[in-house]
Amino acid sequence: MNKILNEQDRLNQIIGRNIKFYRELYNINNSEKMTQAKLAKLIGVSTPLIGLLESNNTTQGISTYNLYKISKVLNVSIDKFYDTPVIETIVDDLKKAK
Numbered sequence: 001m002n003k004i005l006n007e008q009d010r011l012n013q014i015i016g017r018n019i020k021f022y023r024e025l026y027n028i029n030n031s032e033k034m035t036q037a038k039l040a041k042l043i044g045v046s047t048p049l050i051g052l053l054e055s056n057n058t059t060q061g062i063s064t065y066n067l068y069k070i071s072k073v074l075n076v077s078i079d080k081f082y083d084t085p086v087i088e089t090i091v092d093d094l095k096k097a098k
Contacts, residue, residue: 008059009059011082012058013056013058014083014084014085015062015081016053016054016058016060016062017054017085018081019050020053020054022074022076023036034074036050036054039073043069043070043073045066067081
């Protein structure tokens with residue numbers, strides 16, 4: 001049971017990091033910035049929830065429906081939120097190269 005919780009926590013961290021990544025990528029590609037507050041308002045959740053999701057130290061989960069709404073607002077396919085974050089992939093590749 002403990003292993004399942006750890007996998008779930010890890011997945012929640014991946015999703016949260018990707019929410020932050022794609023929100024920041026949105027900001028690079030658009031003149032109107034997407035703040036945590038604006039994203040929260042657009043999907044109907046609290047700003048602290050978005051901050052908690054994006055935090056590196058949290059295992060806060062998100063409903064599938066809210067993740068779907070975030071994907072629509074940020075114009076990102078929902079499956080991208082489940083991918084290993086790019087920075088972690090680079091770090092893993094560097095460790096393997098040693």
